[in-house]
Amino acid sequence: MNWTSYAHPITGLGAAMLCAVSVAAQQSTPIRDLSLDSLLSTRISTASKYVQTAAEAPASVTIVTSDDIRQFGYRGLQDVLESVPGFYASNDRDYPYIGTRGFGRPTDYNDRILLLVDGQTLNEQTWGAAMVGSDFPINLDAIERIEVVRGPGSAMYGTSAMFAVVNIITKTGTELDGVSVSGRLGTGRTRQLAMTAGHALGTRGAIATSGLLTHSDGNDLYYPDYDTPATNFGVTRGTDWERGIGGMASLSWSDFNSHVGYRSRTKGIPTGSFGTTFGDPRTSASDETLWGQVGAHHDFGPLLQLSARAYGERYRYRGVYPSSGEPGYTDGGGSTDLGGEALVVWEGTSRNRLTVGSEIRRVFRATYFERFTDGTLLSDNAPFTVASLFAENEFQLFPKMALFTGLRLDENSRGHDGLSPRLAVVATPDKLTTIKLLYGQAFRQPSTAEAEITTSFYTPNPSLKPERISTFELDVQRRVGTPFLVGASLYQYQLHDLIDQIEIDSTGLQYRNINASEAVGVELLLDALPDGPLSGHLSYALQRVENEPGDTPVTNSPTQVARLAIITRGVAGLRSAVALRYESGRRTLAGPATRAFVRTDVNLGYSPPASMGPGWLHGAETSLRITNLFNVAYATPGGLEHKQSSIAQDGRTLQLRFDWRL
Numbered sequence: 215m216n217w218t219s220y221a222h223p224i225t226g227l228g229a230a231m232l233c234a235v236s237v238a239a240q241q242s243t244p245i246r247d248l249s250l251d252s253l254l255s256t257r258i259s260t261a262s263k264y265v266q267t268a269a270e271a272p273a274s275v276t277i278v279t280s281d282d283i284r285q286f287g288y289r290g291l292q293d294v295l296e297s298v299p300g301f302y303a304s305n306d307r308d309y310p311y312i313g314t315r316g317f318g319r320p321t322d323y324n325d326r327i328l329l330l331v332d333g334q335t336l337n338e339q340t341w342g343a344a345m346v347g348s349d350f351p352i353n354l355d356a357i358e359r360i361e362v363v364r365g366p367g368s369a370m371y372g373t374s375a376m377f378a379v380v381n382i383i384t385k386t387g388t389e390l391d392g393v394s395v396s397g398r399l400g401t402g403r404t405r406q407l408a409m410t411a412g413h414a415l416g417t418r419g420a421i422a423t424s425g426l427l428t429h430s431d432g433n434d435l436y437y438p439d440y441d442t443p444a445t446n447f448g449v450t451r452g453t454d455w456e457r458g459i460g461g462m463a464s465l466s467w468s469d470f471n472s473h474v475g476y477r478s479r480t481k482g483i484p485t486g487s488f489g490t491t492f493g494d495p496r497t498s499a500s501d502e503t504l505w506g507q508v509g510a511h512h513d514f515g516p517l518l519q520l521s522a523r524a525y526g527e528r529y530r531y532r533g534v535y536p537s538s539g540e541p542g543y544t545d546g547g548g549s550t551d552l553g554g555e556a557l558v559v560w561e562g563t564s565r566n567r568l569t570v571g572s573e574i575r576r577v578f579r580a581t582y583f584e585r586f587t588d589g590t591l592l593s594d595n596a597p598f599t600v601a602s603l604f605a606e607n608e609f610q611l612f613p614k615m616a617l618f619t620g621l622r623l624d625e626n627s628r629g630h631d632g633l634s635p636r637l638a639v640v641a642t643p644d645k646l647t648t649i650k651l652l653y654g655q656a657f658r659q660p661s662t663a664e665a666e667i668t669t670s671f672y673t674p675n676p677s678l679k680p681e682r683i684s685t686f687e688l689d690v691q692r693r694v695g696t697p698f699l700v701g702a703s704l705y706q707y708q709l710h711d712l713i714d715q716i717e718i719d720s721t722g723l724q725y726r727n728i729n730a731s732e733a734v735g736v737e738l739l740l741d742a743l744p745d746g747p748l749s750g751h752l753s754y755a756l757q758r759v760e761n762e763p764g765d766t767p768v769t770n771s772p773t774q775v776a777r778l779a780i781i782t783r784g785v786a787g788l789r790s791a792v793a794l795r796y797e798s799g800r801r802t803l804a805g806p807a808t809r810a811f812v813r814t815d816v817n818l819g820y821s822p823p824a825s826m827g828p829g830w831l832h833g834a835e836t837s838l839r840i841t842n843l844f845n846v847a848y849a850t851p852g853g854l855e856h857k858q859s860s861i862a863q864d865g866r867t868l869q870l871r872f873d874w875r876l
Contacts, residue, residue: 250699250741250743253741253743254693255267256279259361260361263370264519270640271363272608272620272636272638273363273652274687276362280355280385286791286793286815287871289841289869290348292305292310292312295312299738299753300757300775302797304318305347306852306853307484309349309481311346312346314327316759316772316773319714319770320769321852324337327376327377327379327380328374328380329380330380331382331462331505332464332473334525335527339549339577340531340548340581340663341547344380349481351428351458351477351479352384353396353408353409353424355424357385360381360382363380363381366636366683366685367654368624369621369622369635369636372632376683384473385412387412387420387421387464388412388420394409394833397872400870401869402454403431404429408426409424422464425460425462426459427459432452432454434451435454435862437485440486445486450492453494458478458480460476462474469512473507475504476505477502481500482497483497485856485861486856486857487856488855490535490536498533500532500534501530501531502529505525509522510523517560517561522555522556523555524552524554525553526550526553527551531547532546533546548579551578553574555571555572556573558571566610568606569605572601572604573601574601575599577597580666580667581593582669592670594668594669596628602624603622604623605620605622606621615642618637618638618639618640619637620636621633621634621636626659630660630680637653638652645693647691648691650690651688656682657681658681660678665678671723672724678725678726678727679711679727681712681727683708684708688704690703699742700740706733707732708730712728712731713728731760733758733760736756736757738754738755740753748780748782749780750779752777757774768801769800769802770801772798774797775795776797779791779793779794787823789818789821791816792815794815796811797848801851808850809848817840819838834873836872837870843866844866845865847865848863850863
């Protein structure tokens with residue numbers, strides 16, 4: 215691969231960074247009690263399914279804390295993931311899509327990233343979709359941390375864990391310890407009402423609950439591709455609306471725990487996708503998910519741990535696509551599944567830890583239907599079962615070096631079983647340095663919609679093979695002095711049997727294994743958490759992904775992604791955070807690339823000090839988040855369903871929050 219043309223300086227980013235430092239330095243507020251020591255010692259469980267620090271885990275790990283979420287005023291999971299090195303986002307005004315390490319197929323429903331909430335998989339079972347935007351409206355105030363494990367994760371989790379596993383860890387009732395309410399107003403007449411509540415049940419248990427209600431009218435939008443008199447010269451009004459409601463609850467008692475969640479979201483679609491009538495406010499997509507889990511964990515002394523859980527999820531989708539003033543075409547579908555997992559962790563000697571587990575999931579319903587303008591109904595259902603065995607062994611080769619070996623076998627009733635190995639060496643030559651040499655394979659089973667479902671425009675293809683990826687990675691982190699942490703990850707991956715849709719005749723499409731891709735990249739980071747007035751984070755990703763054969767760049771793949779974030783410390787209850795994001799252009803499906811951009815996001819907050827004002831004010835807080843402060847015009851690639859080759863993203867948007875802790 216030739217990197218010469220991709221290593222050019224990032225025009226304008228240096229000046230923008232200086233601007234951010236100047237803005238941040240004008241504030242002075244204590245916004246962060248989290249030290250580098252406490253960050254590095256945070257215990258996680260996503261990488262190996264048992265508790266370890268990020269430095270000990272056999273993977274590249276990023277932890278986004280509740281403090282990060284509060285200080286930057288993140289509005290949803292999309293904002294959070296954009297803060298992770300190498301991650302980037304697209305939004306087609308219907309759903310947001312996440313890419314990482316240069317790979318993000320337009321309109322792929324995030325099916326190559328595995329999304330967990332407290333360890334439960336929430337990728338639905340018809341399309342394999344992971345909901346990462348307002349379509350997954352968990353109140354972020356209820357999140358303790360988000361563990362992002364980059365690279366292949368199928369050795370522990372099976373299908374879809376190709377590029378990352380994202381585990382949202384919610385706060386317990388003890389951590390919430392009270393009631394908080396939040397009112398939010400934003401651009402596009404967006405209104406949100408949120409709450410969290412939690413209480414400890416003695417010393418053995420806790421109960422927690424949270425909720426989020428969203429109502430948005432949206433903005434007027436302009437699309438040049440529709441700039442004709444018949445389509446209001448490309449201007450659409452009242453079509454970018456959204457309604458959403460969601461809630462979660464958890465209960466823990468001694469060795470037992472449970473949680474349940476619900477969300478429902480309906481979003482207007484303003485882009486005229488799928489050939490619908492441009493500007494019709496009835497065009498919309500609705501998603502609803504109900505999920506729950508009960509589990510138990512017990513330590514039988516220091517050498518043996520046993521965990522077990524049972525879970526279930528129900529997902530529903532419905533799309534409304536009116537045409538010529540008539541109700542028009544509607545479609546929908548969904549899935550219902552139940553499953554269970556048992557896990558044993560055994561430390562047979564002081565140098566060895568063995569993890570063995572088994573999981574079974576039964577998908578009772580994986581459906582899709584179409585209802586045409588004449589009332590004709592076409593529907594299909596393709597239930598299936600997945601049974602899995604997995605094991606990981608951690609062996610201490612030397613006092614400062616551990617060897618991890620892992621393997622998972624997934625047997626799918628639809629065929630094409632998955633075998634996923636992992637190999638890692640984790641070394642700590644001194645107390646300041648961690649070196650990880652990582653290898654892993656992962657896969658994505660063809661979704662039910664790709665392989666099994668018959669529609670009016672797709673022909674099923676039961677012979678589809680799983681997508682497979684092999685990744686080599688070198689990850690190094692070094693602590694420099696007390697407040698600084700520097701890191702670098704160098705990786706190379708090969709992706710085989712990529713599933714894509716092709717036209718098989720004049721009226722139909724089919725999914726087939728038609729492509730392979732290879733990539734090399736590097737991710738650099740610098741964390742600075744000094745005791746002075748400023749703390750910050752800098753990350754930079756340089757990546758090149760090519761299709762084979764032909765060595766052509768893949769679509770929706772920025773070669774460079776950089777982020778600078780600065781947070782202030784100070785007095786008088788004030789706080790501020792500034793984040794600058796640079797992305798190089800991305801190739802669209804039509805060929806031309808989008809323009810590079812630098813986007814600036816600012817979050818300002820104020821909490822009355824305890825010594826100031828009446829007592830009822832002491833739990834109050836107000837904040838203002840300005841996204842895209844300088845109103846930079848930029849776009850991201852659209853999918854095949856769009857007339858537009860690229861979809862314009864939001865200009866300057868504001869969100870004003872009022873929070874009160876009772």
